[in-house]
Amino acid sequence: SLGALYVFAVLPVAVVWGLALAIPAAVASMLAFNWFFLPPTHTFQLRDGANWAVLAVYLATAVVVSALAARARRRAELAEAREREAAARAAAELEAEALRRSDLLKTALLHAVSHDLRSPLTAIVAAASGLSNPQVTLDEIDRDELVETIRIEAERLDRLVGNLLDLSRLRAGVA
Numbered sequence: 549s550l551g552a553l554y555v556f557a558v559l560p561v562a563v564v565w566g567l568a569l570a571i572p573a574a575v576a577s578m579l580a581f582n583w584f585f586l587p588p589t590h591t592f593q594l595r596d597g598a599n600w601a602v603l604a605v606y607l608a609t610a611v612v613v614s615a616l617a618a619r620a621r622r623r624a625e626l627a628e629a630r631e632r633e634a635a636a637r638a639a640a641e642l643e644a645e646a647l648r649r650s651d652l653l654k655t656a657l658l659h660a661v662s663h664d665l666r667s668p669l670t671a672i673v674a675a676a677s678g679l680s681n682p683q684v685t686l687d688e689i690d691r692d693e694l695v696e697t698i699r700i701e702a703e704r705l706d707r708l709v710g711n712l713l714d715l716s717r718l719r720a721g722v723a
Contacts, residue, residue, distance in 0.1 A: 554581050555609050562613035570610035578603040664708055668701040675701070 554577035562570035582592055586599055675694040678684055686694070 554578070555606065558606055558610050559613055562610050563617040566618060567611060567614040570614045571607065574606035574610040575603070578606045661708075661712065665705065668705040668708070671701040672698050672705070 557577050558570060558574045561573040579592060581602060582599060583590060586596070586602075675697040678686070679691065679694050679698075
C-alpha cells in the first residue's frame with residue numbers, strides 16, 4: 549500500500565512535463581520504493597517478480613497519464629485555435645460588410661454629385677453655345693438672359709464644388 553504513494557510522485561510529473569520526465573520519475577519512484585520498503589531494504593536488488601511488477605505499474609502509470617494529459621492539451625489547443633479562427637472569420641465578415649456598405653454609400657454619393665454637377669454645366673454649355681453660334685440671331689434681351697444664365701449656373705457650380713471641397717476637408721480632419 550505504501551507503493552501507491554510513489555505513484556502520486558509520477559502523476560504530476562506526467563501531467564505537467566510529459567512522458568520524457570515521467571519515465572525517469574517512475575524509475576526513481578520504483579528505486580526509492582525498493583530502497584526503503586522491499587526486502588532486503590537499503591539495496592537495489594530486484595529478487596522478486598513483484599518488484600518488477602511494481603516497476604511496470606509505475607512505468608505504465610507514467611505512459612498512460614502523460615498520454616492522456618498530452619491528448620487533453622492537444623484538444624485544448626485545437627479548441628483555442630478554432631475559437632481564434634472563428635473570431636478572425638467573424639471580424640473578416642464584419643470588415644467585408646463595412647466595405648460593402650462604404651462602397652454603396654460612395655456610389656450613391658457619386659451619382660448624386662455627378663447629377664448636381666451636370667445640371668449647371670449643361671445650362672452653361674447650352675447658353676454659351678447659343679451666344680457663340682453665328683447662325684442664331686439674338687436681340688439684346690435674349691443675349692442678356694443667356695449671360696445671366698451662365699453667371700447663375702457658374703455660381704451654382706462654384707457653390708457645389710466648394711461644398712464638396714469643404715466636405716473632403718472635414719472628412720480629412722483639416723477643418
